[in-house]
Amino acid sequence: MTATDGDEPGADLLEDHLALPEQLDAARREAGGWAAPEGVEHVVFAGMGGSAIAASYAAAWADAEGRLPVDVVRGYEPPSWVDQGTLVAAVSYSGNTEETLSVFTRARDRAGARAAVTSGGALADRARQGEPVLPVPGGHEPRAAMGYLFARTVEILEAVDVLDPVEPLADAAKTLEGLRPELASAAEEGNPARELAASLEGRIPVVYGAGLQEPVARRLAGQLNENAKHLSVHGTVPEMNHNDVVGWGGLEEAGRLAAVLVRDPEEHRQVAARFEFLEDLLEDRGVPTVTLEARGTSVPGRLLSSTMVADAASVYLARRKGVDPEPVAAIDALKERLAETGFRGELLD
Numbered sequence: 571m572t573a574t575d576g577d578e579p580g581a582d583l584l585e586d587h588l589a590l591p592e593q594l595d596a597a598r599r600e601a602g603g604w605a606a607p608e609g610v611e612h613v614v615f616a617g618m619g620g621s622a623i624a625a626s627y628a629a630a631w632a633d634a635e636g637r638l639p640v641d642v643v644r645g646y647e648p649p650s651w652v653d654q655g656t657l658v659a660a661v662s663y664s665g666n667t668e669e670t671l672s673v674f675t676r677a678r679d680r681a682g683a684r685a686a687v688t689s690g691g692a693l694a695d696r697a698r699q700g701e702p703v704l705p706v707p708g709g710h711e712p713r714a715a716m717g718y719l720f721a722r723t724v725e726i727l728e729a730v731d732v733l734d735p736v737e738p739l740a741d742a743a744k745t746l747e748g749l750r751p752e753l754a755s756a757a758e759e760g761n762p763a764r765e766l767a768a769s770l771e772g773r774i775p776v777v778y779g780a781g782l783q784e785p786v787a788r789r790l791a792g793q794l795n796e797n798a799k800h801l802s803v804h805g806t807v808p809e810m811n812h813n814d815v816v817g818w819g820g821l822e823e824a825g826r827l828a829a830v831l832v833r834d835p836e837e838h839r840q841v842a843a844r845f846e847f848l849e850d851l852l853e854d855r856g857v858p859t860v861t862l863e864a865r866g867t868s869v870p871g872r873l874l875s876s877t878m879v880a881d882a883a884s885v886y887l888a889r890r891k892g893v894d895p896e897p898v899a900a901i902d903a904l905k906e907r908l909a910e911t912g913f914r915g916e917l918l919d
C-alpha cells in the first residue's frame with residue numbers, strides 16, 4: 571500500500587501533488603493552440619496564491635535562461651510602466667480572484683496584448699470577448715493544479731519566444747518520475763517528504779531559498795500554511811544575510827522555530843558558503859535545520875523536484891497533526907466578505 575491509497579485525509583490532494591509529470595504532459599499535449607502577439611518586449615503575469623506561484627516559477631526560469639524580462643504582479647494594479655510592448659497574462663485557476671481580474675481589466679487599454687490562464691469563471695468570460703484563454707481542467711484545488719498552471723504559463727513564454735521548453739520539460743518529467751516512488755512510500759526513512767514533515771511538527775518553520783529556489787521557498791511556506799494549517803514564513807538568501815541573520819543570532823524563542831534551507835545543485839558558490847554559515851549559526855542557537863535539496867539537471871527539473879517534496883511534506887504534516895489538508899476556510903471566508911464590498915462591480919466595465 572502506498573501513501574496515496576485509501577481514505578487517509580488529503581488522499582486526492584496528495585495524488586494531485588504527485589501527479590506533476592502527468593499534469594505537465596496533459597497540458598503540453600494541448601500546447602500551441604493560440605497565435606502569440608507580435609512585438610512583445612516584456613511579460614507581466616498577474617495572479618495570487620496557488621496560481622501566482624506557477625507564474626513565479628515560469629518567471630524564475632525566464633530569469634535563468636529566458637530572452638525577455640518577466641514579472642509577476644500580486645495585487646490589484648498593473649505596474650504603471652505597462653505599455654504596448656507588454657503582454658499581460660492573468661493566471662487564476664478559478665477565474666474569480668478579484669485582484670487578478672482587476673489587473674486584467676485595468677491593463678486592457680494599456681497593454682499591447684492580454685491572455686488568460688484559467689479553468690473558467692469571470693476571467694474566462696471576460697477574456698473570451700477577444701483575448702486567448704489557455705484552459706486548465708477544473709475540479710482541483712488551485713494549489714494542486716501546479717503542473718497544469720506551470721505548463722500553461724511556460725507555454726505563454728514559449729509563444730513569445732522567451733523560452734525553449736520542450737527538452738527541459740521532458741528532462742523534468744524524468745526527474746519527477748524518478749523521485750515519486752520515494753515520496754509515495756509509507757515508510758518515514760528514505761522518504762524526504764515524511765522526514766521533512768516530522769522535523770517541522772510542533773515548530774514554526776522559516777523557509778529560505780536562493781536564486782532559482784526562491785519561489786520554491788515561498789511555495790513550501792504556502793503549502794504548509796494551506797495544507798497543514800501550520801504557520802510558516804519564507805525569506806531569501808543572500809538578502810537574509812543582511813537582516814534576519816542578526817535576528818536569529820539574538821533569538822530567545824528559538825525553541826519554537828525550525829529552519830528549512832532550499833538548496834540547488836547549481837547555486838552560486840558564495841550562496842553555498844552563506845548557507846553553511848547559516849547552518850552553523852542555527853546549530854549554535856539550537857534551531858533544527860532541514861535541507862531540502864533540489865534534484866535534476868534542467869531548470870524546471872530542479873524547480874519541480876524540490877516542489878514535489880515540499881507539497882507531499884505539507885500533506886504528511888497535516889496528517890501528523892490530524893487536520894484535513896483540503897479545506898482553506900479562512901481564504902473562503904475572506905473572499906465571501908470581500909464579495910460584499912461591491913468592488914467586483916467596478917471590474918465589469
Ligand code: F6R
Binds near residue numbers: 661662714796
Ligand atoms: C487554494 C489556493 C489559493 C488560491 C488563491 C487564488 O488551493 O491555493 O492560494 O490559488 O486564493 O485563487 P485562484 O487560484 O483561483 O485565482
